[in-house]
Amino acid sequence: MLRRVPFPVLLAMLVATPVLFGVAYSALAVLGIAGAGASAVADSDRLFSVLTDRTTWRATGWSLYVAFSSTAIAATAAGAVALLFPTHKRSDRFARSLATLPLPVPHLVAAATALFVLSQSGLLARVLHALGLIDAPANMPALVYDAGGIALILALAWKELPFLAVVAIALRAGIARDLEDAARTLGASPRTVARTVTWPLLWRGLFPAVIATFVFAFGSFESAVLLAPIDPAALPVLTMERFADPLLARRGEAYGLALIALGVAAVAVAAHEVTRARWGSLVR
Amino acid sequence: MMPPALVPQSRVLTSPWRAMAIAALAISTVLPFVILLLQSFGESWRWPDVLPSGLTGSAWRAVAGGSLGRAAVNSAALGVATAVAAVCVALPVGRSLAQLQGAWRHVAAALVFLPVAAPPIALGAGLQIVTLWLGIASTSVGVWFSHTVPAIGYVSLLFLGVFTSRGTEAEEAARTLGASTWHTWTMVVIPSLRAPITEALAIAFLISWTQVALTLVVGGGALRTLPLEVLTLVRAGQDRPAAVGALLLIVPAIAALAALRLGARRTDALPT
Amino acid sequence: MIGCAHRRVLVRALRSVVLALGVTVFVACAGETSQQSAQLEVAALVALPWDSVEARARGTTVTWRKWRGDPAINAYVDGWLAPRLRSLYDITLEAVEGQGPEIVNQLVLEREAGRGRGTASLVWINGETFSNLRAESLLAGPWAGVLPNAAFVDSASPIISRDFEQDPSGFESPWGSVQFALIYDTVRTPKPPRSFDELSAWIRANPGRFTHDQGFSGITFLKMLMYARGGGVNAFANGFTEERYAAGQQVVFAWLDSTSSSFWRNGSTYPPDVAAMHRLFANAEIDFSMSNNQHDVVNKVRQGVLPPTARALVLRDGTIANSHYVGIPFNAPNPAGAMVVANLLLSPEAQFEKQKPSVWADGTVLNVRIVPEPWRARFANAEADPQAIPRDTLSRYAVPEVSPRYHERLNADWRDWARAATSSREP
Numbered sequence: 001m002l003r004r005v006p007f008p009v010l011l012a013m014l015v016a017t018p019v020l021f022g023v024a025y026s027a028l029a030v031l032g033i034a035g036a037g038a039s040a041v042a043d044s045d046r047l048f049s050v051l052t053d054r055t056t057w058r059a060t061g062w063s064l065y066v067a068f069s070s071t072a073i074a075a076t077a078a079g080a081v082a083l084l085f086p087t088h089k090r091s092d093r094f095a096r097s098l099a100t101l102p103l104p105v106p107h108l109v110a111a112a113t114a115l116f117v118l119s120q121s122g123l124l125a126r127v128l129h130a131l132g133l134i135d136a137p138a139n140m141p142a143l144v145y146d147a148g149g150i151a152l153i154l155a156l157a158w159k160e161l162p163f164l165a166v167v168a169i170a171l172r173a174g175i176a177r178d179l180e181d182a183a184r185t186l187g188a189s190p191r192t193v194a195r196t197v198t199w200p201l202l203w204r205g206l207f208p209a210v211i212a213t214f215v216f217a218f219g220s221f222e223s224a225v226l227l228a229p230i231d232p233a234a235l236p237v238l239t240m241e242r243f244a245d246p247l248l249a250r251r252g253e254a255y256g257l258a259l260i261a262l263g264v265a266a267v268a269v270a271a272h273e274v275t276r277a278r279w280g281s282l283v284r
Numbered sequence: 285m286m287p288p289a290l291v292p293q294s295r296v297l298t299s300p301w302r303a304m305a306i307a308a309l310a311i312s313t314v315l316p317f318v319i320l321l322l323q324s325f326g327e328s329w330r331w332p333d334v335l336p337s338g339l340t341g342s343a344w345r346a347v348a349g350g351s352l353g354r355a356a357v358n359s360a361a362l363g364v365a366t367a368v369a370a371v372c373v374a375l376p377v378g379r380s381l382a383q384l385q386g387a388w389r390h391v392a393a394a395l396v397f398l399p400v401a402a403p404p405i406a407l408g409a410g411l412q413i414v415t416l417w418l419g420i421a422s423t424s425v426g427v428w429f430s431h432t433v434p435a436i437g438y439v440s441l442l443f444l445g446v447f448t449s450r451g452t453e454a455e456e457a458a459r460t461l462g463a464s465t466w467h468t469w470t471m472v473v474i475p476s477l478r479a480p481i482t483e484a485l486a487i488a489f490l491i492s493w494t495q496v497a498l499t500l501v502v503g504g505g506a507l508r509t510l511p512l513e514v515l516t517l518v519r520a521g522q523d524r525p526a527a528v529g530a531l532l533l534i535v536p537a538i539a540a541l542a543a544l545r546l547g548a549r550r551t552d553a554l555p556t
Numbered sequence: 557m558i559g560c561a562h563r564r565v566l567v568r569a570l571r572s573v574v575l576a577l578g579v580t581v582f583v584a585c586a587g588e589t590s591q592q593s594a595q596l597e598v599a600a601l602v603a604l605p606w607d608s609v610e611a612r613a614r615g616t617t618v619t620w621r622k623w624r625g626d627p628a629i630n631a632y633v634d635g636w637l638a639p640r641l642r643s644l645y646d647i648t649l650e651a652v653e654g655q656g657p658e659i660v661n662q663l664v665l666e667r668e669a670g671r672g673r674g675t676a677s678l679v680w681i682n683g684e685t686f687s688n689l690r691a692e693s694l695l696a697g698p699w700a701g702v703l704p705n706a707a708f709v710d711s712a713s714p715i716i717s718r719d720f721e722q723d724p725s726g727f728e729s730p731w732g733s734v735q736f737a738l739i740y741d742t743v744r745t746p747k748p749p750r751s752f753d754e755l756s757a758w759i760r761a762n763p764g765r766f767t768h769d770q771g772f773s774g775i776t777f778l779k780m781l782m783y784a785r786g787g788g789v790n791a792f793a794n795g796f797t798e799e800r801y802a803a804g805q806q807v808v809f810a811w812l813d814s815t816s817s818s819f820w821r822n823g824s825t826y827p828p829d830v831a832a833m834h835r836l837f838a839n840a841e842i843d844f845s846m847s848n849n850q851h852d853v854v855n856k857v858r859q860g861v862l863p864p865t866a867r868a869l870v871l872r873d874g875t876i877a878n879s880h881y882v883g884i885p886f887n888a889p890n891p892a893g894a895m896v897v898a899n900l901l902l903s904p905e906a907q908f909e910k911q912k913p914s915v916w917a918d919g920t921v922l923n924v925r926i927v928p929e930p931w932r933a934r935f936a937n938a939e940a941d942p943q944a945i946p947r948d949t950l951s952r953y954a955v956p957e958v959s960p961r962y963h964e965r966l967n968a969d970w971r972d973w974a975r976a977a978t979s980s981r982e983p
Contacts, residue, residue, distance in 0.1 A: 008380040012392035015377060015440060018433050019398040022410025029409075036664045036692065055975050084305055091306065098309040102316070104537030106494035106511055109530040112518045113316045116323070121331035121839035123319065129332045137331060137841045138764050145825045158312060208441075215401045222496055222515070226832075229825040230770060231975040237828075239405055241971070244657035246684040246964040248691070251661065258406040265401035266394075273390040328860055331839040351630075409665070416669035422619065422652065422676070504662065504675065505624060505653025512653070519625050521831040521838075521861040 023262065026255035035255065037248030046249075050256035055233065060260055062232035066149045067218035070156035075210050077157070078164035079202055082172035083194055096169055103162040107155075111223035114155035118143040145229045152227040152234075156220065160213040164206065171205040172198070204275075211272040215265045235261055317534070323527035343524040352513055352529050358424075359493060359510040360536075365428050366492035367485045370435035374484065375477070377436070378443020379452075393444060399437035407434070408501035415502055427503035431495050435488040442487065446480045486544050493537055594673065594888045598696040601892055606704055610645060612892040617648040619889070620882075620897065621662070622680035623655040628855050632916050636909055641900060647893055652676065656685035663694040663885050674887030677894040682880040683720040684960035686728055689883065696884045698726025699895055705902035710923035715877045720957040721795070728881035729898045732910060732918040735877035735950050736776050737850040737868035739834075744865075745843050751872045752784045756811070759818050765843040767820035769833045770974075773846050774826065775967045776876055780955070782808050782966070784873035789955045796961035805966060809973055816977070826974065838862055848878075850950060851917030854941050858914070868945050874955035879921060904931035913941035 013020070029035035030050065031042040050056050081099040085092035102110075117123045125140035134140055143150040179201065183193045224234035233241070235257060243254035323329065324343055326336025347353045381392045399407060411430045412421060420426035458472045459465075474481070496511045505512060510533050517526035601609050618641075624630055633651050641647040654662060659679045666674040681689065689695045700706060709730055711717045716730050724730075740748045749755040759766045768774035782804040783789045792800055816823030820842050827833040830847060834856060837845035845862070847853065850870070856862040882901060884894045900906055904927040907920040924935035957963075 008384045009388055009392045009395070011377045011380055012395040012440075015373075015433070015436050016395040016398040018410035018414050019402045019407055020410065021413050022402060022406040022408070025409045025413060026406050034668060036660050036688070038664075055972075058975075080305070081309070084302060091302075095306045095309055098306070098313045101313050101538060102534075103541060104490050104493065105316075105534050106496070106514075108494075108496060108511060108515055108518065109320075109533060110316075112526065112530070113319060115835075116319065116523070117316075119835075119839075119841075121836070121841045123334070126332050126334045130334050137839065142821065145821070145827070147824075158316075212397075212400065219401075219403050221404065225828060226518070230828075230971075231825065233975070236403065239403065243405060243661065246657070246688075246960070246967055248660070248688050250968065251657075254405060255409075258403045261403040262401075262406055265403070269394050269397050269401055273394055277390065328863070330863065331841070351634075412662075412665050413669055416666060421666075500653060503652075504621060506619070506650065506675075516624060516630075517627065519829065519831050520627055520859075521834050521856070522627060522859060524860065525627075 023259070026259050029252045029255035030259065032252050036251045038252070046252040047256055050253045055238065056257065056260065058232040059235045059238045060264070062149070063218055063235040064264070066153055066156065066234065067214050070153045070160060070217050071210060071214040073153070073157040074160035074164050074213060075206060077161050078168040079199065079206065081165045082168035082202060083198060086172050096165070099165040100162045100169070102158070103166065105159060107159055107220050108222040110155045110159040111226040114151045115144055115226050118151040118154070144227050147229055147232060149228065152223060155223055155227060156217045160217065164209055164213060167209040168202060168206055171202055207275060208272055211268050215268050218264060219261060320527045320530050323523050324531055326524065329523070343528045346525065347528060347532070351508065352510070352525065352532060355508045355510045355513040356532050358507055362428055362431065362507065362509060363489040363492040366431040366435050367488040369428070369432045370439050370488035371481060371484050374436045374439035375443055375481070377440045379447045381440065381444045382447035393441065396437050396440045396444070399434045404497035404501065408498060411498060411502050421502065422504045422506045424507045427499055427507045430498040430502035431492040434498070435491045438491060439484045439488050442480065442484050446477065482544055486541060490537065493533070594884070594886055594891055595696045598699050598884060598891045601895060602699050602702045606702070609892050609895055613645055613647055613896040615646045616890050616893040617650060618678060618893040618897050619650045619652055619676045620678040620680070621652050621654040621659055621676040624651065624653045628859070628916050632910060636915070637900065637906065641897060644900070645896055647896060649897065656681060660685060660688045660692065660694065663689070663887070664692060666887055667694070673889040674885055676885055677888040677890040678897055679883050679885055680731070680880065681728060681883050682878060683957065684963055686719050686724070686881065686883065687722060687960045690727065694886050695727045696886050696888060696891060699884060700724060700726045700729035700898070703729060703895065703899040703902060705899050708904065708922045708927050709902065710921060712923070715954065715956055716879045716921050718956065719879060719881060720960045720963070721793070724881060728883040729902065730879050730881050730921040731901050733877060733879040733921055734849040734919060735870070735954055736773070736780065736848055736875040737846065737853070737870055737945065739837065739845040739847060739853050739862070739866055740843060740869050741863060742865045742867055744840070748869055752781060755871065756815055759815055762843065763818040764820055764822070766818070767826055767833065767836070767842055768846060769827045769830050771829045773830050773848050775963060775970060776848060777846055778808050778966055778970060779962060780871070780874065780876055781811060783955060785811060789874065789958065792958040792962060796959040801962060801965055804962070805969055808966065812973065823977065834861055849918065851913060851941070851944055854913045854917050854943050857943065867943060870945060870949065870953045872953060874953050876957055877954040878957045904928070908934055908938070911938065913944060917941070917944070
């Protein structure tokens with residue numbers, strides 16, 4: 001029975017139902033006919049102010065920058081772990097374990113630890129102070145609450161590395177062996193094989209996981225609220241700020257910001273599906 | 285039994301570089317745990333002290349019977365319930381999606397990915413509406429439901445990948461040989477999927493175990509989970525109990541994952 | 557065959573999307589279904605003798621949506637109030653998370669979902685939250701006047717009888733009162749500034765050592781600056797007007813424009829919340845922190861968050877004092893239980909316990925001269941913590957809140973100012 005009815009898309013839609021409700025509700029809220037401060041008549045005031053406020057686009061751009069940087073660092077490190085430590089030798093296994101160990105660490109803990117280590121009065125600054133390199137917290141370069149988002153990027157990258165490493169190691173172990181052998185039989189040096197065969201294959205296999213971590217990093221509220229500056233604001237923080245704005249009329253804007261974030265996620269997912277369609281035959 | 289062809293691969297970088305890479309990994313992985321451990325015992329650890337000025341076990345002693353202990357139990361139960369439910373739903377969903385071809389397949393995959401990718405405020409609003417309708421908002425069941433939705437999304441994608449690469453030949457063979465749907469599932473599909481199911485259970489458990497936003501939005505804190513307690517402590521600036529909570533969050537989960545890996549090594553599920 | 561199957565999938569998919577959207581639209585538009593049952597129940601309850609209310613509340617559960625960010629407050633609620641409610645009335649108290657704006661959003665969504673009773677019977681509110689809840693008709697009442705312990709409330713105090721100038725009108729019952737204070741370290745700053753003028757001079761003389769947070773405390777600090785430099789609280793009292801706000805905000809931003817470059821990080825960013833500011837203060841990045849509760853410093857020193865030499869400080873220009881209240885939502889599942897809880901919150905015993913520096917150090921809303929013995933004597937002899945500001949000093953410099961509109965507008969405008977100011981400073 002189940003086999004004859006082509007359920008799949010319907011099933012997928014069922015899984016996505018809460019999000020579809022959320023999206024529909026967000027659309028109604030940004031038009032001012034749902035949510036706090038709503039009225040019976042739709043108007044485009046909130047939507048207009050979200051779309052025309054440069055804070056919105058600064059925040060979107062900054063969150064993209066943070067998510068991109070942290071994911072790039074984590075993906076590079078994960079790829080390096082998979083490439084450098086592929087064997088069953090004890091040192092390789094040890095290195096792989098180290099890279100994947102922090103998998104269950106929540107964003108919140110990673111960010112709180114980053115705050116403790118990297119703030120101007122943090123542990124790193126105290127070590128530099130003990131070494132006589134700085135004499136006051138203000139001499140320490142600002143890594144938290146800074147427009148560069150250094151601590152935030154590092155915390156997110158640290159948090160993302162184990163997951164990407166797990167995927168990269170699995171890929172390294174599974175897919176590329178016969179192609180590598182072929183390349184080597186044709187006379188390529190190990191370095192050339194790594195550069196032209198293993199890494200591209202690894203990267204393509206890693207891409208879905210990279211997209212997923214990019215989306216997580218982009219939407220991570222707990223890390224940003226502990227480490228991001230007021231300006232440029234992180235998009236999830238700005239969203240929650242609007243969501244809790246004492247001015248009820250402004251709260252609908254939060255849903256506009258959430259839709260922008262969802263749009264970014266959708267573009268990432270679409271990019272992923274498109275590339276997979278193009279690469280698919282090579283990867284699996 | 286290592287393929288000899290793999291050996292030169294590990295020499296992409298020479299050994300001092302490898303040693304440095306391992307050292308960097310070790311520092312980046314171990315140092316945060318050392319810091320959390322020190323914080324969990326440390327008394328008045330402020331600028332310019334590189335080490336805490338005093339040590340006390342008070343925060344650890346308060347765990348048993350305290351809010352952290354209760355929250356840890358809640359989180360563990362919730363994580364297990366989420367993992368089981370998510371895998372039960374996602375396995376057939378993923379298998380079903382794997383049979384799609386062409387554009388529909390991408391649409392379906394994107395739909396399933398939505399609960400994972402959606403910003404918590406949009407997902408939260410949708411989940412709140414659904415849980416209010418079901419009459420389970422601000423209850424433990426509602427929190428479980430809210431964790432299960434993104435977990436199903438993620439794990440469905442995992443099974444989609446598994447079934448895509450694996451095909452359904454074995455099942456078809458079983459059915460050709462006269463097995464019922466039930467027997468095909470219980471005797472062919474599930475046993476052959478032990479490794480990905482283990483992996484899926486672990487991932488779904490972790491999605492619940494580290495969840496903050498949805499627990500708050502849908503449960504309103506009706507169910508106090510461990511990450512919620514840690515969030516409260518971090519926001520209140522209480523570093524010592526916060527560090528204890530953080531370690532309670534991390535260490536058992538790492539131990540559980542390690543055990544899973546040891547178990548899965550025989551079946552090649554998770555890379556070690 | 558496959559094409560046909562796909563078409564069927566498409567049709568089904570479209571149908572479910574349309575259904576989903578349709579239901580959501582229906583929810584949004586038809587959300588005003590009659591959920592007046594809690595309101596009716598409250599109206600019936602206030603007509604009953606109090607022991608009947610207690611009888612109805614016996615054996616029930618009360619879910620209380622409140623800010624859960626302070627472990628000391630949580631310990632008082634979960635460890636002192638909850639056991640008493642259980643032993644006195646067989647009431648189970650469940651305190652769940654949710655502060656002001658979240659309470660409003662939650663209740664709006666519950667009304668829109670339109671499914672009978674809501675999830676919380678009691679909410680912890682004040683100021684702009686109370687204003688928002690009243691504007692959206694999300695509170696049941698009036699009921700606060702019928703609580704037996706309401707007779708002891710210090711109704712002569714404008715800080716208790718008016719919530720940001722609003723008349724509670726029986727829709728909320730007072731619970732506690734607090735007063736804003738700066739926090740300084742007696743070792744680092746032996747002679748702290750005592751007025752806004754002295755503070756401005758101090759900030760300029762010690763660049764990088766002062767800031768305020770982005771949250772409620774920071775905006776309250778700016779509002780006090782608005783009072784102090786804009787003609788006193790009376791220049792803004794008795795309702796909100798655009799002209800008076802325009803004048804007030806000009807004063808605030810003129811001060812910030814001239815002073816904020818001497819703030820921590822040159823005023824390019826601000827700590828996200830009080831906890832972050834306390835952390836900066838404890839680690840000597842800045843020399844002042846602040847809190848909406850004058851006794852917070854005592855609490856935080858005991859918890860080890862702040863150094864033992866931290867003390868509170870009120871400015872001679874006046875510091876804002878306000879009260880916080882509890883309300884019953886329009887869709888409360890258990891209004892009778894909520895009223896019994898609110899009454900216990902107002903009991904001399906509960907108020908005395910809450911006021912202890914070792915518990916929460918939250919100010920009482922009772923008139924301690926009219927409470928029955930032995931509580932009158934206990935309140936009179938209550939040991940003041942040596943770290944705390946003497947009560948006389950506090951009341952001398954206390955200034956009331958003004959209309960919540962000022963807070964709402966200043967909050968929005970300050971954020972715009974902070975973001976414009978920092979981005980224009982970039983190279």
